[in-house]
Amino acid sequence: MKKPTIALTAFDNKEFLLSPDARPIRILSEYLEPLSRLKAHKVNSTILFFGSSRATPGPKSGPLTRYYWDAEELAYLLAGWAIKLKPKGKNYVICTGAGPGIMEAANRGARRAGGKSIGMNISISETQSANPFISPELSLLFHYFFMRKFWLISPAKAVIAFPGGYGTFDELFETLTLVQTGKIDRKQLTVLLYGEEYWRKIVRFDALLEHKAIVPEDLKIFSFASTPREAFRLLKQRLTAMLPKP
Numbered sequence: 001m002k003k004p005t006i007a008l009t010a011f012d013n014k015e016f017l018l019s020p021d022a023r024p025i026r027i028l029s030e031y032l033e034p035l036s037r038l039k040a041h042k043v044n045s046t047i048l049f050f051g052s053s054r055a056t057p058g059p060k061s062g063p064l065t066r067y068y069w070d071a072e073e074l075a076y077l078l079a080g081w082a083i084k085l086k087p088k089g090k091n092y093v094i095c096t097g098a099g100p101g102i103m104e105a106a107n108r109g110a111r112r113a114g115g116k117s118i119g120m121n122i123s124i125s126e127t128q129s130a131n132p133f134i135s136p137e138l139s140l141l142f143h144y145f146f147m148r149k150f151w152l153i154s155p156a157k158a159v160i161a162f163p164g165g166y167g168t169f170d171e172l173f174e175t176l177t178l179v180q181t182g183k184i185d186r187k188q189l190t191v192l193l194y195g196e197e198y199w200r201k202i203v204r205f206d207a208l209l210e211h212k213a214i215v216p217e218d219l220k221i222f223s224f225a226s227t228p229r230e231a232f233r234l235l236k237q238r239l240t241a242m243l244p245k246p
Contacts, residue, residue, distance in 0.1 A: 030147035034120075034140055038155065041137060042089035044244070046118060046155045047078055047235070049094065050171045051102025051162030051194075053128075067162050067195060068105045073228040074160070074194070075109030075117075081236060083115050087244050092157060093118055097148075097171075098130045098139065102162045107133035122148050149174065157242055158190040158235055163198040179221045180214075186221060190238045194231055196224035 016022055049071060055064035075094050082092040094110035096103035098119030110117035111133045119134030121141045130139050142148035153159070153175060161172045175191060178184045193199045208214045225231035 027144060027147060030142055030144055031150070034151045037138070037140065038118075041116070043093050043118070043138070043155065044087070044089040044091045045157045046093050046095035047082075047158045047160065047239075048152055048156040049075065049096045049102060049106035049160050049162065050164060050168050051105075052164035052168060053099045053101035053103065054165070055101040055105070055163070057105070064101075064163060067102060070194065070228050071102045071105035071160075071162055072109040072112070074231050075106040076113045077109075077228060077232040078235065079110040079113035079115035079117070081232075083113065085243065090116065091243065092239055093138075095120065095152065095156065096134075097121070097152065097167075098134060099128045100131055102164065104131035104133060107131055111135075120148055120152055153178070153184075156189065157239060158192065160192045160194055160231070160235075161199075162194045163202075176218075176221055180218055188242065190235060190242075191222040192231060192235065193222050193224050194226070196226045199224065 010016060017025065051067065051071060052064055055068045055071075057065065057068050078092065079094050082090075085091050093116055094106050095118040096106045098107075098121035103119070107117045107119060108131075116135040116138060117133065118138040119130050119140065121128060121130045121139070122145060123141060123143050130141075140151070142151070149171070152171070159172075159175050161168060172193075175184075175189075179186050179189060179191065199205075205214075205219060209216065209219060223234060225234055
């Protein structure tokens with residue numbers, strides 16, 4: 001006698017959940033699970049670090065090595081300051097894309113200050129391991145790039161772009177576009193390009209203005225800084241003004 005087939009509920013059916021038909025459910029999960037996680041750990045807002053994954057602390061990293069240690073120091077200063085803020089919950093938690101390089105440095109600096117930090121990793125063909133300095137309970141993994149980008153930028157009150165390559169440019173220019181088009185209120189987000197010499201050499205922002213591809217106001221979306229102390233002073237001033245009223 002044949003054994004009866006045991007029916008699965010839809011949410012227990014892994015074959016269905018991984019199918020093209022269930023893609024909207026997977027996308028929704030990548031919205032709801034991080035929302036629930038951040039809420040459970042009382043994360044109100046973040047400071048987001050972008051930058052090269054190739055900037056390593058070792059002597060063979062080349063010209064990007066100094067930016068690793070600058071990112072570590074800046075995250076240390078910001079996390080140490082943010083820990084002492086009074087409003088309920090955690091404001092200005094250090095957040096990164098979870099990988100090595102500048103991302104590792106920022107998570108590392110936050111840990112040195114005794115603060116929590118977030119890592120939002122992405123599953124790609126070349127596996128990117130989460131760096132060991134992320135707070136385990138705030139280590140997130142995404143399949144969809146656009147959902148990861150949403151969560152990187154949505155809770156951020158400051159974005160700090162360190163020198164980097166294609167990935168850094170993608171994240172930075174999407175952020176600038178969101179501010180330029182008013183999708184993000186420019187009064188609610190501070191954008192800082194760290195390493196003025198690098199950024200002015202790599203991107204000729206003034207040439208965009210000369211060619212009338214942007215307007216003068218667009219150059220005011222971001223500021224430059226080239227030392228951790230300079231960046232910290234600027235960010236502290238602007239972020240203090242954005243703190244929720246008690």
